Amino acid sequence: MYMPDFDYHAPQSLAEACGLLAELGNKATVLAGGTDVLHKMKVGKLAPEHLVSLKNLDELRQIRHEAGRGIVMGALTSHNTIYTSKLLQERYLSLPMAAHTMASNQICNMGTVGGNIVNGVPSADLPPILIALGASIRLVSTKGERTMPLEDFFHGAAETVIAPGELLADITIPDQATTGSTYMKFGLRRSGALAVVGVAVSVRVAGGVLEDARIVLASAAPTVMRAKGAEDFLRGKKISDELLAEAGEKAAGESRPRDSIRGSAEYRRNLVGVLTKRALRKAIDEGHV
Amino acid sequence: MSDNHKVIGRSVPRIDGPDKVTGAAKYTGDLKFPNMLYGKILTSPYAHARIVSIDTSAAEALPGVKAVITHKDVPELKYGLSPARWDENIFCIDKVRFVGDKVAAVACVDEETCYKAMKLIKVEYEELPAVLDFRHAMDEGQPLVHEEYARNINTEIHQEFGDVEKALAKAHHVRTDVFVGQRTYQTPIEPHSSISMWEGDKLTIYASTQSPHYFQYYIAREFGMPMGDVRIIKPYLGGGFGGKLEPTGLEFAGAVLAKRTGRPVRTFYDRAEMFAHNRGRHAQYMEITTGVDKEGKILAAKANFIMDGGAYTSLGIASAYYAGALLPMTYEFDNYKFDMFRVYTNLPACGAQRGHGAPQPKYAFESHLDNVAADLGIDPMDIRLKNARRPDTVTPNDFQVNSCKMKECLERAREISGWDEKKKNLPHGRGIGVATGSFVTGAGYPIYRTDLPHAAAFIKVHEDGTAATLYTGSVDIGQGSDTILCQMAAEAMGYRYEQMKIVAADTEITPLDFGAYASRQTYMSGAAVKQAGEEVKKQLLEMAATMLSLPADDLDCAEGLIFSKSRPGKTVTFEEVARKHFVLKGPLLGRGAYTPPRLGGTFKGAAVGTSPAYSFGAQVGEVSIDKETGEITVVGIWDVHDCGKVINPRLLHGQVHGALYMGMGESVWEEVLFDDKGRIKNAELANYRLLTAMDMPPIQSEVVDSIEPTGPWGVKEIGEGSTNPTLGMFSNAIFDAMGVRVNSLPLTYEKVWRALKEKREQEEAAKA
Known part of the structure; x- marks a missing residue:
């Protein structure tokens, strides 16, 4: 349990950071909140030659609303900043609540939304609710920048489309047509628990009919996944308990969980069904919670 | 009063x-001395392997490394805590017996150099087949963990009091149940640490220990020193729960490194090494049979247990005896048979954990007793009151009980929990359970033989x-x-x-x-x-x-x-x-x-479980089960204890809360898990799920008026005994909530969900 040797860089601007990453290539690892990277280094799972800390990039630490674009959140925004953001609490309380329940207070102070995304693990708590809200991300490098829907960012267990030299700069949540959203996480204790399964949903309800729904699953496949079959099944249907239960079963059927020390695949699949049903009901009845 | x-x-x-x-407050790990070095112990990556060679030359050549030691540099004398089985060496000589067994140690100018030096020690191993499943450790053809212990049997106990078979033959109802307990770890918040230093022939060790005296005795013995030349100092200590009672190896290695270098040496475990050193609760297979009369009076009980000892004895002989010795404590019956095998496996050694040996057997017995009550249609509270021990009685295994308010504890717990009302009215998915516990107020005899006070x-x-x-x-x-x-x-x-x-x-x-x-x-x-x-x-x-x-x-x-x-x-x-x-x-x-009076009988093992006084307690808990996920919500706990005169009420209730916290963890949330190579899968606090403050339920903790005639001002114990009812209480509350029993610890959400699912499938199959 000791950090291997490394060189440390703390660039003063986004441009400088991109320059350093371009120069160091795959010898460098980006350090944001450090809750994943430092742990991996201590247990010997990661031994980068260079750590590029983003701690001086205050420009990536803001949450603001831009007319016509939506809410833009810098990648270095901490979980507790998200939790306490008035702007987010007023518009989409589901996101602050997901940030609040993800870990202990200490981790929520250190960890960042960017790290939670770039780390790419299927149990991450923020990507599901962000995808449910249709979030997009902006990746920057010395070669320029690209923007993509967050759901296209992940493509396998701990695998993302980020290229060497690229940095996640910010996340944008577009202005919503949805009427409700929520993230439900099943952990094995009340605090400091990783998701055995997590389910985020967003819904658009009008006149007792579910006009549209998004269902996004954590810890239910090698990567965060949308249950598109269940979404298609729900679209345009009249809301009833039976309908939501059936959607849950469909989402469970689509999920591809594995056995782990936190639960068997069979148990997880069951949880996907139960949580999907409950999350849909909550978002339908209570709005963005 | x-x-x-x-x-x-x-x-x-x-x-x-x-x-x-x-x-x-300064804990051992906070202390610093001039010229102090840092020491670490290199441990085995294999569960069972022969040591072919150890080459320390590259480590010794690393700048900042002041000493590297192996078995060649330390006494060969085996140690342990229980003198009946000294089976540990400071460093392994010919083979390693679990992942984490101690192989070498380094002393360096700083912690970082220690880790680098350990990587440079080349140990060549020849891997051997390992015994990882204690249920099969005694089978023919299994590899031997210690060549001198046939069939991997570390401890074997066969005790019978009265005539069990005769009593069972006469019983109205006889039932047998099997339960399995899991391995848990004490997980004190403060990691083990020691600082050793020499002045001439005198050795001083600052240590995070529960017993400076036993440390002093065993360290003096190991190094052939007079006890007067060994000084053990315990600074502030952050929890032990049984895991810091015995020498850990840190002290032996530290003492030799300090002697070698002529400088103070601090040795310590990190969190993962604490789990590997272990000495936590034994996993245990428990078969229990009782015979009762029509009213539920227990006529005879039979316990047939196997314990997973891990690679060494530690305090495990005492754990094995305690497992049976304390079973006939809270309920009176005359006929009792106890059979136990504690077996060696290639896993970390188990030892004494809060409630030493008693909590899991108590879980099995209390769960079993509720099954018996259900068979007879008797309220679980009533069957306990019918059998509750009375004051001034003697157990079948010759323990003298003086003060005992078992009955009053049960009655008070019944009252404050609203038992009768809840038993009638709680809906399916909600349940209430009761269990009892008891513990020694100090052991009647010391760990090693001595007539010292x-x-x-x-x-x-x-x-x-x-x-x-x-x-x-x-x-x-x-x-x-x-x-x-x-x-x-x-x-x-x-x-x-x-x-x-x-x-x-x-x-x-x-x-x-x-x-x-x-x-x-x-x-x-x-x-x-x-x-x-x-x-x-x-x-x-x-x-x-x-x-x-x-x-x-x-x-x-x-x-x-x-x-x-x-x-x-x-x-x-x-x-x-x-x-x-x-x-x-x-x-x-x-x-x-x-000095305690002479206590107990004369049969083999009669000393373990003797005590000048015994505590008693009853615990009721209410749970709510999410039938779709198996999630357990603890609605409330009502704890009533007979612990004699109370010296400091706030500290007493603190002990009850702490014991409940640990007991809750053992009941539903905690388990040390191993992979198929004997490596711990969750030697960290993310996946070894200690509960958090957020998980604690409302607790009502009370004592009944009680004075123990033999104790100073009438005191008895509280700290360990209050752990004993909790596992059984949870088992019974969950059983009451769902009408189906989970027969193994921990009673996880997934096991509860699965039990409900299987019950539902059986009911559907029966309909069809």
Whole structure:
């Protein structure tokens, strides 16, 4: 349990950071909140030659609303900043609540939304609710920048489309047509628990009919996944308990969980069904919670 | 109950409170000495392997490395805690027996260099087949963990009292159940640490230990030194729960490294190494049979257990005996049979964990008893009241029970939990369960054979009488014994708690005490402290008699004031008298010692479980189960204990809450998991799920009025015994909520979900 040797860089601007990453290539690892990277280094799972800390990039630490674009959140925004953001609490309380329940207070102070995304693990708590809200991300490098829907960012267990030299700069949540959203996480204790399964949903309800729904699953496949079959099944249907239960079963059927020390695949699949049903009901009845 | 006590019976503030809440308290790992080196132990990556060769040359060549040692550099003498089975070497000689077995150690200028040096030690291993499943460790053809122990049997116990088969033959109903308990780990918040240093031939070790005396004894023995040349000091300590009772290897390695280098050496475990060193709760297979009459009176009980000992004995022989010894405690029956095999496996060694040996068997017995009650259609509370032990009785295995308010505990728990109402009205998915527990108030016999007293104490009154210092070998590991013993000293002297000082747990300064285990200190250390305090008071009253020209037996002293019993108003202060005593007669000192009476029967193993007094308790818990996920929500817990006279109510309830916290974890959330190579899968606090403050339910903790006639002021234990009912209580509450029982610990959400699913499928199959 000791950090291997490394060189440390703390660039003063986004441009400088991109320059350093371009120069160091795959010898460098980006350090944001450090809750994943430092742990991996201590247990010997990661031994980068260079750590590029983003701690001086205050420009990536803001949450603001831009007319016509939506809410833009810098990648270095901490979980507790998200939790306490008035702007987010007023518009989409589901996101602050997901940030609040993800870990202990200490981790929520250190960890960042960017790290939670770039780390790419299927149990991450923020990507599901962000995808449910249709979030997009902006990746920057010395070669320029690209923007993509967050759901296209992940493509396998701990695998993302980020290229060497690229940095996640910010996340944008577009202005919503949805009427409700929520993230439900099943952990094995009340605090400091990783998701055995997590389910985020967003819904658009009008006149007792579910006009549209998004269902996004954590810890239910090698990567965060949308249950598109269940979404298609729900679209345009009249809301009833039976309908939501059936959607849950469909989402469970689509999920591809594995056995782990936190639960068997069979148990997880069951949880996907139960949580999907409950999350849909909550978002339908209570709005963005 | 009204009494005249001025200092005991009050929730005085902890004597160590300000230091701990301000962060001023220094734990072993916080201490630094000039020229101190850092030491680490290199351990085995294999569960079972022959050591072919060890090459330390590259490590020795690394700058900053001051010493590298292996088995060649240390005594070959085997050690352990239980003298019946000394089976550990400081470093492995020919083979390693679990992932984490100790192979070599380094001392370096800093911690970082230690890790680099360990990577440079080349150990060539030849991997051997390993025994990882304790249920099959005794099978023919299994590899042997220790060649000298056939079929991997570490300990074998066969005891019978009365005539079990005859009683079962006559019983109205006989039932057998099988339960399995899991391995858990004590997980103290403070990692194990020690700092060793030599001055000439004298060795001083600062250690996070529950027993400086046993450390001193075993370290002196290992190095062939007189005990007087070994000094063990316990600084502030952050929890032990049984896991810091025995030498850990850190002290032996540290002592040799310090000798080698001529410098102080700090050795320590990180969190993962703590799990690997382990000595936690044994996993256990438990088959229980009882026979009862029509009313549910237990006629006979039979326990057939197998324990996973891991690679070494540790305290496991005692754990094995305790598992059976304490089963006939809370309920009365005459016929009892206990069979036990503790087997070796290639996993970390298990030892003593809070409630030593008793909690899992209690879980099995309490679950079984509810099954029996269900068979007979008897309320679980009623079957316990029918069988509850009475005071002044003797168990079938010859334990004398004096005070015992088992029945009153059950009745009070029934009342405050609203048992009768809830039993009738709770809907499916909600359930209420009850279980009982009991524990020794200190072990009747020491761990190694000796006729030394179990506890001793001095009190020095300062020359001007404005303070008194208690010198005790007892060990505050967080439970609050320093506070309690100062209260007891002040009470016995007629002094004020606020003026007490304490020096504890330093083998060179404080008198012998066996330490913090077997829930012994309030009673045993307290008995020695009371005697010392009374000796001070006697001398004070004699001096005051001269000063006041009154007979000493007309005087008494309370809260620092000496007064005449016959002439109100005739007083003199403690300070004045103490000062006068110092001037005229020299230092005012009190001394005390405690040795338990001869206890127990004469059969093999009769000593384990003997105690001068036993605590009793009943616990009721209510749970709510999410039928779709198996998630368990604890609605409330009601805890009622017979722990004799209470010295400090707040600390007592703190012990009950802490025991419940640990018991809850063991019931539903905690388990040490291994992969198929014997490596721990969750040697960290993310996946070894200790509960958080958020998980704790509302708790109502009460005591029944009770006085133990043999104890100082009537005290008994609370710290360990209060863990014992919890596992069984959860099992029974969950059973009540869903009508189906999970037969293995921990009672996880997934197991509960699966049990409900299987029940539903069976019911559907029956319909079809």
